[in-house]
Amino acid sequence: MTIPQMFTVVLGGLVCLASICGFWSKRTRRFRALVWLGLGLAMVYVGFRPHIIEYLGEDGTELRLRLVVALLSFIMLSVTLEAIRVSRMQERYAFLWLATGMLLFLGALSPLLAIWGPRLTGMSYGAIVMVVLFSFIIFVLFHVSVTISRLEANVAELVRSLALADERIRKLQCASEIRVHGKQGDQQQNAVTPEESAQS
Template sequence: MGEAPQFGIELSHRVALLTASLALLCLVLELVRRGYLKERYALLWLATSGVGLLLGCFPGLIVFISPILQVQYLTVLFILSFVFLLSIVLVFTVVISRLTERHRQLTQEVALLANRLKRLEKKSE
């Protein structure tokens, strides 16, 4: 801790936050562009990097929030990233559950159709 923090937040922290958020934004956009990540699942990641950029550009927000939560400003960033990760994981388990249900129905349907096909083949012999 050298000079007095600008806007109540260390410059190095601000730079790190902005760099990380920008890198995440570029990474997510590139993944969507290449088709590795679907837009609907990219939204939460985009929101994460968006909030990161917002706080990096207006560090006054962090300084405003930290006394409300009664924590130091750096902890605010940790809490925010934790909340975002938690929501992303929760959304993903919902998605996995839906996929599990669909794949179960699809598998049952395939098995029933295979049985039907066999019977029809036998009948037509």
């Protein structure tokens, strides 16, 4: 057993231990603890049986590419779901993200899609991933433009309402000032006249 192997095994064991401890003391949620546990176990396994990496290397680029795409799309999916969960993102804006993430994730995992996709379209797997991602970016930008236009119209409407309300307040203020001053004048006049009448 070489030193890097030992290091990987020890590190994986520590990760497993930390995830279990975190879950036990209820500081980590179940899902995260499971993910970390899986990662730790995988590290331990790779440390003991490093030929898996060699096998992946022998198999050529496509499998590794699929693994990378699966990992990235999984991160994309989980980040999107997390954003929805803590209500930072509305579902309709998340739709495109989820759809693309699911497509890439399933395409990377299922052998059927990964084999038939290239055969049907005549492109390699990597090219298909690029096409999907690129059209996703175009769609997202389009969606953002539409949304910005709508928001801008809403803001303009709000500004107009605000300006009209502001003008109304100014008018009311002016009218009330006139009324108050007018009343004071009346009161003074009224105050004078009874005294005068009393004196007389």
